[in-house]
Amino acid sequence: MSKINxxxxxxxxxxxxxxxxxFLVFFSILxxxxxxxxxxxxxxxxxxxxxxxxxxxLGFIGLHFLRIEYSxxxxxxxxxxxxxxxxxxxxxxxxxxxxxxxxxxxxxxWLIIDADxxxxxxxxxxxxxxxxxxxxxxxxxxxxxxxxNGEQWRINLSFIALALLGSVGYFATDKFKKYLTLxxxxxxxxxxxxFIFFFISGGPVFFDFSYGIIAAIISxxxxxxxxxxxxxxxxxxxxxxxxxxxxxxIFYEELIELGKLEGLxxxxxxxWGGLSLTFIISFFCLIFCFPIGMAFxxxxxxxxxxxxxxxxxxxxxxxxxxxxTVLFMSAVMFPMFLPEDFFIDKLIRAIIAIxxxxxxxxxxxxxGGLQALPRGQYEAAKSLGMGYWKMHIFVILPQALKLxxxxxxxxxxxxxxxxxxxxxxxxxxxxxxxxxxxxxPEWLGFAMEGYVFAAIIFWIICYAMSKYSYNxxxxxxxxx
Amino acid sequence: MNFKxxxxxxxxxxxxxxxxxxxxxxxxxQVNMENRGIDFGYGFLSQxxxxxVQFSLIEYDGSHSYFxxxxxxxxxxxxxxxxxxxxATILGIVVGxxxxxxxxxxxxxxAFYVEFFRNIPLLLQLFFWYFAALRTLPLPQDxxxxxxxxxxxxKGLYVPAFVWENFNVFFYSIIAAFVSIIxxxxxxxxxxxxxxxxxxxxxxxxxxxxxLPLLSFLIGGVDLSFEIPKLKQLATTSFVYDGGLSLPPxxxxxxxxxxxxxxxxxxECVRAGVQGVGKGQKEAAASIGLTPNQVLKLVVMPQALxxxxxxxxxxxxxxxxxxxxxxxxxxxxxxxxxxxxxxxxTGKAIEIVSITMFTYxxxxxxxxxxxxxxxxxxxxxxx
Numbered sequence: 087m088s089k090i091n092x093x094x095x096x097x098x099x100x101x102x103x104x105x106x107x108x109f110l111v112f113f114s115i116l117x118x119x120x121x122x123x124x125x126x127x128x129x130x131x132x133x134x135x136x137x138x139x140x141x142x143x144l145g146f147i148g149l150h151f152l153r154i155e156y157s158x159x160x161x162x163x164x165x166x167x168x169x170x171x172x173x174x175x176x177x178x179x180x181x182x183x184x185x186x187x188x189x190x191x192x193x194x195x196w197l198i199i200d201a202d203x204x205x206x207x208x209x210x211x212x213x214x215x216x217x218x219x220x221x222x223x224x225x226x227x228x229x230x231x232x233x234x235n236g237e238q239w240r241i242n243l244s245f246i247a248l249a250l251l252g253s254v255g256y257f258a259t260d261k262f263k264k265y266l267t268l269x270x271x272x273x274x275x276x277x278x279x280x281f282i283f284f285f286i287s288g289g290p291v292f293f294d295f296s297y298g299i300i301a302a303i304i305s306x307x308x309x310x311x312x313x314x315x316x317x318x319x320x321x322x323x324x325x326x327x328x329x330x331x332x333x334x335x336i337f338y339e340e341l342i343e344l345g346k347l348e349g350l351x352x353x354x355x356x357x358w359g360g361l362s363l364t365f366i367i368s369f370f371c372l373i374f375c376f377p378i379g380m381a382f383x384x385x386x387x388x389x390x391x392x393x394x395x396x397x398x399x400x401x402x403x404x405x406x407x408x409x410x411t412v413l414f415m416s417a418v419m420f421p422m423f424l425p426e427d428f429f430i431d432k433l434i435r436a437i438i439a440i441x442x443x444x445x446x447x448x449x450x451x452x453x454g455g456l457q458a459l460p461r462g463q464y465e466a467a468k469s470l471g472m473g474y475w476k477m478h479i480f481v482i483l484p485q486a487l488k489l490x491x492x493x494x495x496x497x498x499x500x501x502x503x504x505x506x507x508x509x510x511x512x513x514x515x516x517x518x519x520x521x522x523x524x525x526x527p528e529w530l531g532f533a534m535e536g537y538v539f540a541a542i543i544f545w546i547i548c549y550a551m552s553k554y555s556y557n558x559x560x561x562x563x564x565x566x
Numbered sequence: 567m568n569f570k571x572x573x574x575x576x577x578x579x580x581x582x583x584x585x586x587x588x589x590x591x592x593x594x595x596q597v598n599m600e601n602r603g604i605d606f607g608y609g610f611l612s613q614x615x616x617x618x619v620q621f622s623l624i625e626y627d628g629s630h631s632y633f634x635x636x637x638x639x640x641x642x643x644x645x646x647x648x649x650x651x652x653x654a655t656i657l658g659i660v661v662g663x664x665x666x667x668x669x670x671x672x673x674x675x676x677a678f679y680v681e682f683f684r685n686i687p688l689l690l691q692l693f694f695w696y697f698a699a700l701r702t703l704p705l706p707q708d709x710x711x712x713x714x715x716x717x718x719x720x721k722g723l724y725v726p727a728f729v730w731e732n733f734n735v736f737f738y739s740i741i742a743a744f745v746s747i748i749x750x751x752x753x754x755x756x757x758x759x760x761x762x763x764x765x766x767x768x769x770x771x772x773x774x775x776x777x778l779p780l781l782s783f784l785i786g787g788v789d790l791s792f793e794i795p796k797l798k799q800l801a802t803t804s805f806v807y808d809g810g811l812s813l814p815p816x817x818x819x820x821x822x823x824x825x826x827x828x829x830x831x832x833x834e835c836v837r838a839g840v841q842g843v844g845k846g847q848k849e850a851a852a853s854i855g856l857t858p859n860q861v862l863k864l865v866v867m868p869q870a871l872x873x874x875x876x877x878x879x880x881x882x883x884x885x886x887x888x889x890x891x892x893x894x895x896x897x898x899x900x901x902x903x904x905x906x907x908x909x910x911x912t913g914k915a916i917e918i919v920s921i922t923m924f925t926y927x928x929x930x931x932x933x934x935x936x937x938x939x940x941x942x943x944x945x946x947x948x949x
Contacts (some may be wrong), residue, residue: 404925
């Protein structure tokens with residue numbers, strides 16, 4: 087055995103260092119472990135501060151001994167390379183291990199061991215841990231807001247149906263794949279509308295819808311006879327005018343009769359809430375903000391200076407103000423801008439406000455995609471004789487949108503995280519309901535449980551989405 | 567005539583549509599205001615506000631004007647934004663570097679932090695800190711002190727206040743230090759370009775920053791003393807700390823939430839920036855004989871900063887805009903004071919919301935103009 091230099095462990099005394107070092111590290115971790123899990127202090131004979139520092143000091147020396155370069159033991163080398171490259175790293179690693187060990191028992195005991203799950207009233211919550219009974223009692227409010235208990239199947243049914251319809255894309259065969267875009271952009275949102283209006287809202291909303299559907303059908307039928315040149319302007323103007331005509335001038339009595347189908351009980355939007363409202367708002371804002379954002383992205387890159395400046399103004403305006411002031415605007419300022427007898431539901435106002443706000447961000451994301459496309463794509467499309475719309479619809483946008491899917495997903499993630507702000511207009515989704523439940527005199531003092539519960543739910547949703555967007559990013563990266 | 571219908575048509579339609587929409591809104595607003603007997607105007611700004619704000623940086627009470635109340639809100643917004651930005655930057659850089667560490671545990675710990683705080687809505691975090699975490703703090707009479715001078719209680723954080731004498735002299739000395747540092751830097755750069763000599767700029771800068779303020783103490787008659795908060799009994803069960811500075815719990819919760827949330831994004835910016843510098847750059851720098859420190863200082867950091875700074879400024883802007891969530895926990899920022907209380911009292915929705923929006927808008931636009939200028943300045947000049 088050669089001379090041992092404790093300051094510089096080397097391979098010649100490998101096993102001495104290995105055993106001694108592992109013992110020290112093991113001892114230090116054991117000390118912290120026993121201390122935090124079983125409240126046993128092995129070094130009780132030492133003064134308090136020394137006893138506190140000791141595991142760190144011993145572990146540090148142990149890791150120093152273990153730091154043998156090219157030891158020849160594969161596991162030790164990997165260990166050193168990963169958490170023990172130098173003294174600084176060793177101390178940080180030890181600190182992290184200790185923090186994890188120290189924080190596990192209190193967290194576990196609060197979350198599970200000392201927590202109360204049983205019962206239906208506040209009285210069972212006597213332990214020092216969390217009171218999950220509170221969540222259990224309030225779960226319907228957290229999920230559905232003030233929606234009547236007996237009617238909640240309507241929300242469940244709608245969500246399940248929409249989720250199933252939304253997953254059609256995964257099962258579509260190649261034959262139907264080319265219709266998927268049409269399906270997701272036009273048909274699916276329309277079905278979703280129907281579900282929300284007939285099922286979740288209920289009541290006599292059918293009137294307006296019947297006019298809309300009739301107007302759409304009439305204008306599409308006439309549209310077949312309109313020359314291609316004017317089709318764009320035609321569809322810009324005519325359907326809406328037919329709708330207005332129908333609503334205010336023709337068929338008035340007859341259509342009301344038609345619309346008077348016996349519907350489900352009407353539930354006003356003020357009663358909607360909880361997590362389901364988060365989903366509804368996110369869904370519709372996504373649907374609305376996407377076309378608006380696309381229009382403004384194209385507008386910002388348009389060759390017409392007036393359209394460009396208007397688009398820039400729009401985008402920069404919404405991006406420059408916080409969402410909370412936008413919602414303030416929709417709550418207090420927007421009603422001033424409408425005719426006096428004209429009332430828009432506050433949920434719709436909130437959806438419009440959030441959609442416009444997010445549309446500006448979506449526009450910037452899409453613009454990034456448009457800019458990233460090589461100029462050759464534009465030139466090739468033009469040289470084939472395509473006009474502006476044909477070029478964009480068939481060549482530019484499909485490629486650009488594919489590029490920006492991760493960016494859109496991130497914007498959507500931000501949208502989901504922004505939905506709690508609708509408390510400004512008086513709508514209460516999950517976080518708002520928590521604050522309401524917290525102030526209930528029978529259930530005072532359980533704020534922590536509520537927030538932890540909501541945090542877990544939001545975290546799962548957002549983390550899944552961010553992972554999904556990351557996967558998409560990886561997928562499309564290899565495609566190009 | 568060069569104009570064609572094809573060019574003019576769409577523009578005309580858009581402009582007419584925009585004008586029509588705005589006209590419609592303005593007309594309705596006029597009609598509505600006439601009906602309700604409200605008149606449009608910003609004259610109310612000079613009227614007496616007659617409401618109190620619990621936390622203000624400038625002197626304010628109910629007898630001051632609405633404009634003063636606006637300033638109070640604006641300053642509070644700026645205060646929380648600046649504190650948040652400083653903490654978020656420090657934390658973000660630390661976590662971003664930790665994310666790049668070869669140490670498995672540190673790396674995963676940082677990743678956990680980023681993924682955890684990034685995926686929970688900011689409002690929820692804010693509520694958590696304010697309504698759950700800070701409510702578990704002790705009452706003033708039970709509070710234990712940190713180092714005998716800081717008191718963290720349910721009523722806020724109490725820190726010693728600085729009591730300055732001749733503060734302006736001290737302030738000028740710091741400005742003088744910065745000016746002279748700029749001079750030294752320019753001079754050092756010139757010397758290096760002409761003679762190839764390197765001057766220890768950093769040491770000189772630190773020296774200047776210490777020596778000049780110190781001189782102000784010795785010669786300029788500046789004096790500094792601390793006022794330590796002391797427990798004072800108001801009633802039998804009611805205690806407060808007297809003296810010193812008190813930071814309200816709203817400010818603490820808001821700062822915590824904003825900086826912990828934004829730091830995750832800054833960390834990702836830092837990571838992307840450092841990873842964005844090509845490996846070849848580091849190897850090339852090492853191969854011409856630069857020391858690791860020089861590689862970092864002269865080659866990696868300048869290039870990484872170019873990638874890091876634009877998205878980070880964006881995050882600063884986001885933080886400033888997110889500080890408007892203060893309204894949810896009653897921290898008197900511009901949204902709460904002005905778009906909340908003042909609006910409630912005057913009923914001037916259009917004026918007040920437009921002023922509030924314009925404030926944020928001008929803040930963001932001025933910062934983005936500054937950023938564009940900076941970007942242009944540091945962009946690689948391709949020849």
